[in-house]
Amino acid sequence: MAPSSAPALEVERRAIHVSGFPREGRDFYATPSWVTEALLRHVRFRGPIWEPCCGDGAMSTVLASHGYQVISSDIADRGFGTPGTDFLACRDMPNECLGIVTNPPYGDTGSHKGQAKSSTAMLDFISHALALTASVQGQLALLVRLQWIAGSRAADVLSSGPFAATVILTRRIQWFDMGERTNTAQHHHAWVVFDHSHPVGSPPTLLYA
Numbered sequence: 001m002a003p004s005s006a007p008a009l010e011v012e013r014r015a016i017h018v019s020g021f022p023r024e025g026r027d028f029y030a031t032p033s034w035v036t037e038a039l040l041r042h043v044r045f046r047g048p049i050w051e052p053c054c055g056d057g058a059m060s061t062v063l064a065s066h067g068y069q070v071i072s073s074d075i076a077d078r079g080f081g082t083p084g085t086d087f088l089a090c091r092d093m094p095n096e097c098l099g100i101v102t103n104p105p106y107g108d109t110g111s112h113k114g115q116a117k118s119s120t121a122m123l124d125f126i127s128h129a130l131a132l133t134a135s136v137q138g139q140l141a142l143l144v145r146l147q148w149i150a151g152s153r154a155a156d157v158l159s160s161g162p163f164a165a166t167v168i169l170t171r172r173i174q175w176f177d178m179g180e181r182t183n184t185a186q187h188h189h190a191w192v193v194f195d196h197s198h199p200v201g202s203p204p205t206l207l208y209a
């Protein structure tokens with residue numbers, strides 16, 4: 001699981017502001033770079049990565065700085081990646097991508113306007129991401145609240161999928177770019193990592209960062 005050295009892949013930076021999709025405000029919060037760095041200290045990805053809810057590119061930028069080719073998209077236009085791409089409507093992985101890394105938009109603050117903000121929506125998101133990554137025998141890393149892992153529905157998903165590892169963040173995340181709703185790091189978070197090449201029946205690894 002631990003990376004030796006990340007592959008030196010071509011870094012892709014997508015054009016910005018290419019659609020008329022409006023910028024949204026309160027349904028967006030960027031992930032501090034140390035959170036993605038923590039994942040990459042433990043997990044090596046096998047190829048190009050898709051960040052399908054890229055926001056302003058906070059995660060994508062860290063992934064690219066580690067040598068990964070990154071395809072970035074978002075349902076909204078936040079000035080980074082390809083806007084107007086509803087992840088839940090995507091039926092295939094983008095060209096050559098073998099992994100997905102993101103934080104599902106249903107956890108800490110809002111969701112995109114008009115979307116459900118519930119654990120069911122979160123599970124739908126994960127099921128969809130698992131189906132897409134299964135099609136390429138790929139990997140999936142999702143940032144979730146640590147408490148979410150304890151839920152019975154989460155237990156079903158985690159137990160039935162190719163659950164390879166949990167990377168628990170011992171430091172709490174101070175979210176920013178949330179204006180007056182910026183929180184004060186109340187929750188612990190963890191990366192849940194699925195790998196469709198993880199041997200069936202093998203338990204996931206518990207890691208700390």
Ligand SMILES: C[S@@+](CC[C@H](N)C(=O)[O-])C[C@H]1O[C@@H](n2cnc3c(N)ncnc32)[C@H](O)[C@@H]1O
Nearest residue numbers: 029030031053054055058075076086087105112
């Ligand atoms: C909490 S922000 C995270 C942004 C980025 N991943 C980061 O960590 O900095 C969630 C993002 O998911 C996007 N989003 C919400 N629903 C989406 C969907 N169905 N398809 C694609 N993007 C979506 C929002 O527009 C928002 O930019």
